[in-house]
Amino acid sequence: MFHLPVSARAMKFALAIAAALAASACAKNADDASQFGAGAGGPGSAQEFATSVGDRVFFETDSSELTSTAQATLSKQAAWLSRYANYSFTVEGHADERGTREYNFALGARRAQAAHDFLVSKGISASRMRTVSYGKERPVATCDDISCWSQNRRAVTVLSGAPSS
Amino acid sequence: MTLSISRRSVALGLAATPLVGATARAELVVSLDRANFQPLPIAIPDLQGEGDLGARVAAVIANDLQRSGVFAPIDKRAFIDKAVSPDVMPQFDSWRAINAQALVTGRVQRDSARMHAEFRLWDVSSGEQATGQQYTTDANNWRRVAHLIADAIYSRITGAGGFFDSRVVYVDETGPKQARRKRLALMDQDGANVRYLTEGNELVVTPRFSPTSQEVTYMAFAPNGDASVRLLNIETGQREIVGNFPGMTFSPRFSPDGERVVMSLEQSGNANIYTMDLRSRATTRLTDTSAIDTSPSYSPDGTQIVFESDRGGAQQLYVMGANGGPAKRISFGQGHYSTPVWSPKGDYIAFTRQTANSFGIGVMKPDGSGERILTEGFHNEGPTWAPNGRYLMFFRDQGGAKIFMADVTGRVDVAVPTPSFGSDPAWSPLLA
Numbered sequence: 001m002f003h004l005p006v007s008a009r010a011m012k013f014a015l016a017i018a019a020a021l022a023a024s025a026c027a028k029n030a031d032d033a034s035q036f037g038a039g040a041g042g043p044g045s046a047q048e049f050a051t052s053v054g055d056r057v058f059f060e061t062d063s064s065e066l067t068s069t070a071q072a073t074l075s076k077q078a079a080w081l082s083r084y085a086n087y088s089f090t091v092e093g094h095a096d097e098r099g100t101r102e103y104n105f106a107l108g109a110r111r112a113q114a115a116h117d118f119l120v121s122k123g124i125s126a127s128r129m130r131t132v133s134y135g136k137e138r139p140v141a142t143c144d145d146i147s148c149w150s151q152n153r154r155a156v157t158v159l160s161g162a163p164s165s
Numbered sequence: 166m167t168l169s170i171s172r173r174s175v176a177l178g179l180a181a182t183p184l185v186g187a188t189a190r191a192e193l194v195v196s197l198d199r200a201n202f203q204p205l206p207i208a209i210p211d212l213q214g215e216g217d218l219g220a221r222v223a224a225v226i227a228n229d230l231q232r233s234g235v236f237a238p239i240d241k242r243a244f245i246d247k248a249v250s251p252d253v254m255p256q257f258d259s260w261r262a263i264n265a266q267a268l269v270t271g272r273v274q275r276d277s278a279r280m281h282a283e284f285r286l287w288d289v290s291s292g293e294q295a296t297g298q299q300y301t302t303d304a305n306n307w308r309r310v311a312h313l314i315a316d317a318i319y320s321r322i323t324g325a326g327g328f329f330d331s332r333v334v335y336v337d338e339t340g341p342k343q344a345r346r347k348r349l350a351l352m353d354q355d356g357a358n359v360r361y362l363t364e365g366n367e368l369v370v371t372p373r374f375s376p377t378s379q380e381v382t383y384m385a386f387a388p389n390g391d392a393s394v395r396l397l398n399i400e401t402g403q404r405e406i407v408g409n410f411p412g413m414t415f416s417p418r419f420s421p422d423g424e425r426v427v428m429s430l431e432q433s434g435n436a437n438i439y440t441m442d443l444r445s446r447a448t449t450r451l452t453d454t455s456a457i458d459t460s461p462s463y464s465p466d467g468t469q470i471v472f473e474s475d476r477g478g479a480q481q482l483y484v485m486g487a488n489g490g491p492a493k494r495i496s497f498g499q500g501h502y503s504t505p506v507w508s509p510k511g512d513y514i515a516f517t518r519q520t521a522n523s524f525g526i527g528v529m530k531p532d533g534s535g536e537r538i539l540t541e542g543f544h545n546e547g548p549t550w551a552p553n554g555r556y557l558m559f560f561r562d563q564g565g566a567k568i569f570m571a572d573v574t575g576r577v578d579v580a581v582p583t584p585s586f587g588s589d590p591a592w593s594p595l596l597a
Contacts, residue, residue: 062479064434090390092390097544097562098519098522098544099503099519100460100503100504100517100519100546100547101370101371101546101547101589102371102415102416102429102459102460102473102503102504103457103459103460103473103480103503105384105392105413105415105416105429105431105436105459106415106429106431106436106457106459107457109413109431109434109436110434110435110457112434113433113434114434131434132389132390132391132392132413133392133413133431134368134386134390137345137368137370137386138343138344139342139343140343141343142341142342142343144543144564
């Protein structure tokens with residue numbers, strides 16, 4: 001079950017970026033129909049990964065278990081990372097603000113490790129990835145109710161190595 | 166009452182001697198252990214001396230005593246005697262007339278390098294001196310002199326140790342919530358004399374004082390996300406990483422003798438507790454479970470460690486020997502328990518308790534009995550003990566973290582003023 005409330009402003013912003021990227025991608029590669037969905041950055045770009053594949057998965061409260069939605073997203077990430085094998089990347093684990101600082105570092109680490117292990121199980125080499133935990137120190141959404149907490153309980157795959165085409 | 170002079174206080178340039186006078190066995194006592202004691206009405210006229218220095222010292226003393234919850238300083242505008250000489254017997258009738266039970270008189274003087282201060286505490290009803298002290302210190306130390314006088318008064322009246330002559334290291338927070346700039350900051354326990362110990366280019370959290378109060382251990386993130394426990398000498402500014410661990414280290418705390426740091430090491434999503442001997446650099450693993458074991462804190466005698474673990478399914482408090490081994494669960498109330506901190510007196514363990522979306526700060530005895538929640542709401546976290554084991558600071562985040570002080574009875578709950586948002590307070594030992 002995927003229930004990610006996104007604020008109207010964030011949605012508008014994301015759509016604006018996607019539209020801009022789509023325009024440039026289409027101009028250059030009009031007939032390269034990526035399996036990851038046209039319209040979000042050039043094929044193999046970090047933008048495509050973030051917007052078409054989905055660079056993050058979300059967790060239930062106080063849990064590091066991968067939901068079926070999270071597994072689906074990570075499977076898409078694995079497929080994309082297999083195809084663009086020159087990327088190395090970091091899986092960042094995060095927690096919402098409920099819970100103490102210390103506990104959330106450990107919980108974020110569990111979440112990052114769960115995503116890491118899933119990607120390994122899909123054939124991605126562990127040597128390409130590292131994990132870090134930011135605990136509750138780096139929220140993306142900053143209200144103090146459930147709509148924000150659910151966005152902050154996340155593992156984000158951040159590409160680092162540039163692809164050599 | 167005499168204030169013994171430790172080697173450390175000499176190093177800090179402080180000398181203190183009892184002020185002899187007609188000291189008698191007065192009955193001026195507040196028993197902190199009795200429920201519903203009344204704060205003691207005390208008159209603190211401006212001390213005599215240079216310019217407004219005596220007034221400033223008196224104001225710091227009054228603020229300390231007021232915040233302790235034990236005293237009720239009387240408004241200066243009610244005083245009948247406006248200028249009180251420390252050299253003559255006070256006119257006790259004029260203090261009885263405004264219902265003062267205690268009176269402080271004194272003097273402060275400065276020459277180029279030194280400051281001399283003296284005070285006497287009077288029992289107004291008997292007309293006898295309850296205690297007196299004189300101090301010689303660095304001329305820039307006038308606030309410390311005020312805190313030392315407040316400590317002497319507090320100790321004389323309560324029989325408990327003082328706590329005002331102490332400092333707090335904490336995390337100063339500025340900027341938007343999704344990209345907070347966090348710096349280590351140092352302040353006096355009343356919020357004065359803030360100075361910043363780090364620049365804010367690295368994310369820093371959970372500072373803790375060493376028993377010598379010159380060193381702080383904390384967790385910092387390098388720009389690439391690698392996080393580790395650090396040491397910082399607050400006098401020299403020297404910094405180092407504690408140990409060479411293969412994963413994230415966090416939640417550090419000194420042993421009571423200052424020779425070891427106990428902390429969590431996270432590897433492959435699993436957090437266990439380790440110690441490192443700061444001299445030999447030898448590391449010892451204390452727990453070996455697939456649970457989250459973190460927030461370790463030594464008993465004051467150094468023989469036991471309380472920590473939090475979800476080995477039983479959710480965060481609860483456990484006590485084990487200082488060398489590891491079997492651990493005994495001590496928290497059995499409703500909710501999740503975390504961030505245990507052993508009192509310097511040894512009689513209580515303070516903690517954060519979470520029930521649904523409410524976070525309380527509480528205390529329990531080391532065997533888990535006598536649990537008491539001192540404050541509750543969204544969102545209280547991270548207690549730290551005053552040197553006398555009778556007060557706690559913690560942070561409360563209601564749209565931005567601020568630091569508060571409570572006492573173990575729950576009577577006191579006062580804000581500690583900081584220039585911006587502040588979290589993760591850690592109280593130093595007494596400075597002298």
